Amino acid sequence: MVSIKDVAKLSGVSVTTVSRVMNNRGYIGKETRLKVEEAMKQLDYQPNQIARALLKNQSYVIGVIVPDLAHPLFSELINWIESYASERNYKLLICNSLQEKDKESNYISMLRQNRVDGIIMCSHTLEVDAYRSVGMPIVSFDRILSSSIPYVASDNYKGGEIATQHLIDQGCKNILHISGPLKYELLANRRNDAFQLTCMKQGIEWNYVEGAHVQSTFQDNWDFIEAEIAPLLEEYDGVFCSNDIMAYTLYVYAARKKIKVPDQLKIIGYDYHSFTRMLQYPILTTIKQPLDAIGKILCSSLIEQIENQNSDTQRNTILDVQLIKGETT
Amino acid sequence: MVSIKDVAKLSGVSVTTVSRVMNNRGYIGKETRLKVEEAMKQLDYQPNQIARALLKNQSYVIGVIVPDLAHPLFSELINWIESYASERNYKLLICNSLQEKDKESNYISMLRQNRVDGIIMCSHTLEVDAYRSVGMPIVSFDRILSSSIPYVASDNYKGGEIATQHLIDQGCKNILHISGPLKYELLANRRNDAFQLTCMKQGIEWNYVEGAHVQSTFQDNWDFIEAEIAPLLEEYDGVFCSNDIMAYTLYVYAARKKIKVPDQLKIIGYDYHSFTRMLQYPILTTIKQPLDAIGKILCSSLIEQIENQNSDTQRNTILDVQLIKGETT
Numbered sequence: 001m002v003s004i005k006d007v008a009k010l011s012g013v014s015v016t017t018v019s020r021v022m023n024n025r026g027y028i029g030k031e032t033r034l035k036v037e038e039a040m041k042q043l044d045y046q047p048n049q050i051a052r053a054l055l056k057n058q059s060y061v062i063g064v065i066v067p068d069l070a071h072p073l074f075s076e077l078i079n080w081i082e083s084y085a086s087e088r089n090y091k092l093l094i095c096n097s098l099q100e101k102d103k104e105s106n107y108i109s110m111l112r113q114n115r116v117d118g119i120i121m122c123s124h125t126l127e128v129d130a131y132r133s134v135g136m137p138i139v140s141f142d143r144i145l146s147s148s149i150p151y152v153a154s155d156n157y158k159g160g161e162i163a164t165q166h167l168i169d170q171g172c173k174n175i176l177h178i179s180g181p182l183k184y185e186l187l188a189n190r191r192n193d194a195f196q197l198t199c200m201k202q203g204i205e206w207n208y209v210e211g212a213h214v215q216s217t218f219q220d221n222w223d224f225i226e227a228e229i230a231p232l233l234e235e236y237d238g239v240f241c242s243n244d245i246m247a248y249t250l251y252v253y254a255a256r257k258k259i260k261v262p263d264q265l266k267i268i269g270y271d272y273h274s275f276t277r278m279l280q281y282p283i284l285t286t287i288k289q290p291l292d293a294i295g296k297i298l299c300s301s302l303i304e305q306i307e308n309q310n311s312d313t314q315r316n317t318i319l320d321v322q323l324i325k326g327e328t329t
Numbered sequence: 330m331v332s333i334k335d336v337a338k339l340s341g342v343s344v345t346t347v348s349r350v351m352n353n354r355g356y357i358g359k360e361t362r363l364k365v366e367e368a369m370k371q372l373d374y375q376p377n378q379i380a381r382a383l384l385k386n387q388s389y390v391i392g393v394i395v396p397d398l399a400h401p402l403f404s405e406l407i408n409w410i411e412s413y414a415s416e417r418n419y420k421l422l423i424c425n426s427l428q429e430k431d432k433e434s435n436y437i438s439m440l441r442q443n444r445v446d447g448i449i450m451c452s453h454t455l456e457v458d459a460y461r462s463v464g465m466p467i468v469s470f471d472r473i474l475s476s477s478i479p480y481v482a483s484d485n486y487k488g489g490e491i492a493t494q495h496l497i498d499q500g501c502k503n504i505l506h507i508s509g510p511l512k513y514e515l516l517a518n519r520r521n522d523a524f525q526l527t528c529m530k531q532g533i534e535w536n537y538v539e540g541a542h543v544q545s546t547f548q549d550n551w552d553f554i555e556a557e558i559a560p561l562l563e564e565y566d567g568v569f570c571s572n573d574i575m576a577y578t579l580y581v582y583a584a585r586k587k588i589k590v591p592d593q594l595k596i597i598g599y600d601y602h603s604f605t606r607m608l609q610y611p612i613l614t615t616i617k618q619p620l621d622a623i624g625k626i627l628c629s630s631l632i633e634q635i636e637n638q639n640s641d642t643q644r645n646t647i648l649d650v651q652l653i654k655g656e657t658t
Contacts, residue, residue, distance in 0.1 A: 049439075054380055059379065069408040070401075082398055082424075083425065086424075086425070092422065093422060094411060095415075096408060113376055113377065114379065133373070216603065217606070274401070275401075275604060280547070280581045281581075
């Protein structure tokens with residue numbers, strides 16, 4: 001590998017001068033600068049960012065922990081995070097927790113040992129205390145970890161409310177909510193709160209069932225629906241699913257059982273990620289989370305913490321959601 | 330951040346002794362080892378892997394460059410790469426080239442400056458020379474870069490052959506192939522070679538049109554089909570699409586134009602990624618690339634290069650493909 005010494009030699013100046021050119025420090029004559037830059041180019045010199053990171057105590061690397069890289073919600077979110085991080089000259093170390101506590105915990109240690117500048121947490125299998133003690137900038141997607149760790153989420157309460165209200169407006173009298181697991185105290189649980197309150201206020205019969213947090217295969221969702229939802233389905237004329245993959249699987253289940261959607265059963269999903277947008281049979285009615293904006297703000301909020309470590313402007317961000325009317329309601 | 334000095338102080342030994350314990354070097358008494366380990370635990374000491382990387386000239390970081398992180402083919406591939414890398418204690422730096430030459434080129438520089446141990450190249454917008462001069466272990470997905478850079482691919486020729494033969498076996502007499510762009514000299518182009526030869530040998534009428542390399546939105550594919558394929562479609566009774574998203578979009582186009590699939594038009598795709606597996610209307614006939622095995626071997630082949638730098642066993646890998654019979658043929 002070409003070193004700074006080779007650059008100094010070729011350009012006929014000292015290592016200190018090369019270092020000054022690279023770091024824009026001190027006075028450097030125009031001619032010297034040109035000579036050094038020409039030598040760097042000729043030798044294809046790549047400054048060692050690891051040495052720089054060690055010296056400056058900043059690596060310009062962000063760790064991102066997600067529960068499932070192949071899930072369309074998280075692959076799309078990472079896509080946006082990468083795009084904004086790259087604009088700010090940050091790089092991403094990607095970790096896939098597979099929703100296992102041990103893996104998530106090992107990844108946090110690994111990221112600390114690799115001196116990433118901060119972590120974007122999108123996987124939430126640990127107790128809240130485990131995140132508080134990480135001792136570096138963190139931002140969380142969809143979960144309150146502590147009053148000192150900012151979070152970014154879409155307006156889950158409003159999402160739950162407009163989904164439920166939409167089913168009621170379309171004439172549903174008995175509504176089921178397939179929520180995620182409520183035990184993790186995720187912000188997504190507010191969809192369930194809004195669901196309950198909206199139904200109660202309007203005298204609508206309701207019930208809910210807890211599904212898995214992230215389940216990205218058709219078969220897993222299908223098995224869940226056969227075991228947990230099928231025995232109840234007759235009692236309901238509307239189902240609010242907390243994610244689009246569940247909503248799609250329920251639609252397929254209904255179609256195979258000759259239950260007419262939306263006439264006999266109305267289905268609304270949640271997310272509007274790449275899978276939902278691609279899907280044409282059916283075009284799902286759903287609630288859109290603005291993944292672009294979520295990715296952007298996860299990034300900028302973390303970089304804000306990294307670069308202004310004593311900043312008082314610790315802010316949580318709630319982004320607006322939107323009803324996307326499809327054919328299933 | 331807790332340092333090695335703090336650990337030395339708390340355990341009452343020298344920094345050198347702590348370092349020996351951490352690196353398993355030299356003789357250390359059992360009691361001393363326990364004292365040091367206890368202190369590390371108590372202080373939650375995280376060894377600085379960046380300093381280690383600088384010292385050992387190995388970062389245990391692999392760079393992965395893909396054309397589109399949100400595309401189901403690449404998000405699933407990264408998922409598998411991450412899983413195998415993590416088993417071998419390697420971490421992934423993820424780069425999204427968006428198929429732009431400048432971005433791809435900048436990412437390669439960035440990865441070199443960050444002293445990653447090697448690069449998995451899944452994006453191919455640059456000329457072959459640009460990859461040859463990178464000067465670190467590389468492995469390529471689906472493209473021959475040079476005789477010294479191993480590649481991993483599925484058997485594209487066989488995939489093209491069995492796709493074409495399947496259409497012929499199902500009775501097609503006039504077949505169109507929507508291929509990717511042929512100018513990049515990707516291994517995927519062999520699908521088109523196999524398509525041509527298989528049709529010629531059996532006296533089947535054929536033609537092909539070049540589409541985009543990676544296009545992940547329904548609308549982009551739809552626009553392409555309306556502009557390039559619709560005017561020709563009447564002449565054909567079978568279409569071999571080089572990816573499943575194109576095949577799905579073509580199916581939707583046919584359905585909207587009241588062309589019956591598979592009676593009037595048979596469609597076969599390529600890939601069998603998470604989107605295809607999820608899809609139920611229609612269940613696509615397609616060629617399965619074994620993404621799990623591809624990810625695993627991309628990883629192991631790169632790590633082999635990194636860890637045995639003088640190894641003679643530079644091997645390319647071709648993995649078998651498989652016909653998945655669905656409802657569209």
